[in-house]
Amino acid sequence: xxxxxxxxxxxxxxxxxxxxxxxxxxxxxxxxxxxxxxxxxxxxxxxxxxxxxxxxxxxxxxxxxxxxxxxxxxxxxxxxxxxxxxxxxxxxxxxxxxxxxxxxxxxxxxxxxxxxxxxxxxxxxxxxxxxxxxxxxxxxxxxxxxxxxxxxxxxxxxxxxxxx
Numbered sequence: 001x002x003x004x005x006x007x008x009x010x011x012x013x014x015x016x017x018x019x020x021x022x023x024x025x026x027x028x029x030x031x032x033x034x035x036x037x038x039x040x041x042x043x044x045x046x047x048x049x050x051x052x053x054x055x056x057x058x059x060x061x062x063x064x065x066x067x068x069x070x071x072x073x074x075x076x077x078x079x080x081x082x083x084x085x086x087x088x089x090x091x092x093x094x095x096x097x098x099x100x101x102x103x104x105x106x107x108x109x110x111x112x113x114x115x116x117x118x119x120x121x122x123x124x125x126x127x128x129x130x131x132x133x134x135x136x137x138x139x140x141x142x143x144x145x146x147x148x149x150x151x152x153x154x155x156x157x158x159x160x161x162x163x164x
Contacts, residue, residue, distance in 0.1 A: 018154035021049045040073035047075035055140040080114040088112035093123040093136045103145040122147040129164045
C-alpha cells in the first residue's frame with residue numbers, strides 16, 4: 001500500500017491520494033463478495049491513508065429494526081453502539097440519504113459525542129445495487145473543518161464503486 005500523507009494536503013494532492021487508494025481498494029477487493037470483509041477493508045485502508053482520519057468506519061442498517069444503525073467494521077476508539085435514523089450526523093445521513101460534511105460537530109444540532117476529541121465529520125450513505133441504504137460511512141477528525149468537497153467526491157465514488 002502507498003505511504004500515507006503526514007499532514008492534510010492541498011486539494012489536488014488529496015485528490016491524487018484518494019485516486020491511488022481507490023485503485024488499491026478495488027484491487028484488494030476484486031472478487032470478494034462478503035460485505036463485512038469489504039467494509040472492514042475499506043475502513044482499514046482509508047484510515048491508514050489519511051492522518052486526519054481519527055475514527056473511520058461503518059454504521060450498518062439494522063435489518064430487524066429498519067430505522068436504526070448499528071456499529072459495523074471500523075478503525076479507531078470505541079464507537080457508539082446504535083444510532084437512530086435522524087439522530088446526530090450519522091442518523092441524519094441515513095434518514096436523508098445525503099452526505100453530511102460538518103465543519104464543527106459541536107455546532108451540529110443533536111450531535112452524538114461518541115468521543116469528545118472529534119471536531120469535524122463526514123458521513124456518506126452507502127447504497128447497494130438495488131438502491132437500498134445498507135450503511136453509512138463515518139469519518140471523524142480531531143481537526144475542525146478537516147473535510148471538504150474533495151473528501152466528499154472521492155468517498156462517494158469509492159463507496160459507490162465498492163457496494164453497488
